[in-house]
Amino acid sequence: MKKNSLLSKLISAPHIVWAAIFIVVPLVMVVYYAFTDRNGDFTVENIKAMGYYTYVNVFLRSLWYGIIVTVICLVIAYPFAYVISNLAPKTQGTMVMLIMLPMWMSLLLRTYSIMALISDTGIINSFLEAVGIGRIKMINTPFAVILGMVYDFLPFMILPVYSAMTKMDVSLIETAYDLGANKRNVFLKVIIPLSRSGIVSGATMVFVPSVSTFFISQRLGGSKTALIGEIIESLFVKNNNPHLGSAISLVLMVLILICMFVMNRFGDEEEGAVMI
Amino acid sequence: MKRIVAVLISVIVALSAFISASAEDDDFDYLREASAPLKGTQLNVYNWGEYIADGKDGAADVNAIFEEITGIKINYTTYDTNEDMYTKLKSGGTSYDIVIPSDYMIARLIEEDMVQKLDFSHIPHYSNILDEYKNLYFDPDNEYSVPYNVGMIGVIYDTTKVDPEDVGSWDLMWNSKYKGSILQYNNPRDAFATAQFLLGIDVNSTSTDDWDRAYSKLVEQKPLVQAYVADEVFSKMESGEAAIASYYVGDFLLMSEVNENLDFYFPKEGTNVFVDSVCIPNSAKNKTAAELYIDFLLTSEIALENAEYICYASPNRTVVENEDYSLKGNEYIYPTEEPITEYYHNFNSDMNNMMSDRWNSLKLEGSSNLSTYIGIGSVAALAVIWFIVVKIRKAKRNKYYEQV
């Protein structure tokens, strides 16, 4: 190893430089903009604004939506991952492919097709009317926003949970049975703890985008309930106020860090990288 | 027999129209000549969405024709609102050679020195612009802008769902009978204007009091609103999903081609009129090409193509006077009885901030925060309990091991 210590230092140098310029510096820029005003003078007004009624509520609501979506995704994905992890290896491969495939379609298009499904004159409502049940109001409600998020981010939950399950040591489960544990206990005391790292990384991958999305709430929620992503987008794209936008982004980042820290406490202490 | 003759005549008329159109190719002679040195350069055009004939529905592809004649490559991108366009220009990073903002935005761009004076010697077809669209308030000396389209806002409604007696005023958008079928603008300026017109407040008022009144009117409307929309209004009105929307009259004509049950009126309290004009931003890299592009848009043939496709009123004399113009004298876009109208004027940045603050709080109105508080609270409580339980268990286990 000694022979090539210089080379080994050099070989990751491009990446280190890259990360410094394009990961660290942009974050420094966010902090810089958050603490300056239009004239470039130092100010804490932008951060102070986060204490206003409006923003506190937007933050809380976005977090709440994120939590709901994460929980729903987990409830749907867990049994699903469990079932496919018990299939024959070849079928498993096909199933994973089937789950990955929708991710290749643009998120925007998937959201548009959900609109076509649940809108007032959409396919589901036309069907319900034909059957005689009558129309149900779905689009432009919080329900539609959550449905859209669950649909768009579900694969992000299934894949890590599934991969944690395939890595599970089957002999541990068998041992538990041999030691006289019943099904319920095996599930609660062995399977769930063993797949915990998958749950945590899946939860992260669902929670973060659902807290910060702006497109889904715009299109499926009719822009009636503002989520934090929409506010950030409008500050940068419409209202030309990058300073306030940066302040909100900064607070959002900190909040998400806290949430992830809490979530990681639930999981094992190992690095949460089960996705691949 | 009569019918056959009629068909024959129409064919001949169509053919002669075609021939005369190609004879008018002289129109482009100037362009061809002037653009020769610019061959191979690029032109960044930033326009409203669906605001140019782009080859769909049998229309000509205007940008493609320009590229073919001049050899200049067009990069064409679009925006949804004046504010989007302004922010993109202001924040830098991108350069555009052509933008097409509305009146009040042009006033702001001129004030903030973001657009440059045009060289009208490159725009000989400017003479096609009708006199009434020259010397407008935002560009009194015709130095910075060339009118592209003229439009007005009004109310679009679905005749199968809306009682004819309710029609005529802005209050239709506040009529609780149509709860859940009303679409409101998703941009502050236009949304506030609907309330201001209804209340008889000047849309250019700078009194906070006036804006508060308009704000409470919008809060009152919120439970009735199906969605706050921009161009999504098209699909929502065309499919019959919504019954009432306030939007641009030209767009109503496009929608009514798809959904014939739609009708339109100018509210009696008055409404907004706007002129969208072509400007060249300071950041432009290819100014001469941009001026040639403006001139190209003014030629009778291209202006006609655009007017037919976009369905907005044209400020171009050759279009308005053209016998073949299918919208000539259309009651909606060229109303004989002029409705009461008002231009938006530019606000200073304090006013704009005040407007966007109110807009953000409008988005929060009405939906209960209680469930959010309870939800977040209980999740936090659960997390705390979990930690305590885990800690206690660990302590117990450690004790047990110690004993063993």
Place this chain on the structure above:
Amino acid sequence: MKKKTPLGIAYTALILILLYAPIIVMIIFSFNSSRSTSVMTGFSLKWYRDLLYDSEIIKALYHSLIIAFLSASISTVLGTMACVGIERMTKKSAKSLLMNVTNIPMMNPDIVTGISMLLLFTFSGLILKKSDVLGFWTLLITHITFNLPYVILSILPKLRQMDAYLSEAAYDLGCTPAKAFFKVVLPSIKTGIISGFLMAITLSIDDFVISYFVTGSSWQTLPVKIYSMTKRFDPTVYALSTTVFFAILILLILKNFFQSKSEKRSIRGEKTE
């Protein structure tokens, strides 16, 4: 343990149907004879024909593919190099610092990554007095940046699994470090590199939020183009995605087919040995 309960199978099928319902809607309406995306009025190939003539969409697709391919390639090369370096780092604190920084774009909300890049680019544009920084290069840089952590995460585990003595042995046998890398290390982390590359392509093609903030006037990717098409959203885009969908489906099926064939062959090969 390998049990197949009918309930489980039924559940899986139900979820898959729900997952695919919107895609099926998209496919069906790409053949609609009218513009509507909610009422089927008849069968036609109109939108596929329109697609062929819609130069703007084709151009945006071309932009998307170029950005995806370039950013995936560059981030794979950069990432592989970084992994080798990270694996050989002796200081633990430096190693974990670098890993944490690398993972930031993966952990950060997309919108924050997008606006932070936008701020960086516009700021440097101001300094350089260049009014058109946003464009091809900024898109490429941004895509490389958010692809990197995924590439590294898929290569690093393979590198850890590799027998450390293998490259030692190569040196002892007189290999230069470069030769040892190409002859020994690279083949054993090949699968990680390939899956990282594919992951990067997927992420890059699918990305809307980050690209939305860093596109300029001259280089729009497909998702950004689709977003700006709200006014007259017509089934042309459905036609495009249906085409893409089936192209990917066929690719995946072919890949699986060849893989199982080569697996069989390798098994047979092992047996004859």
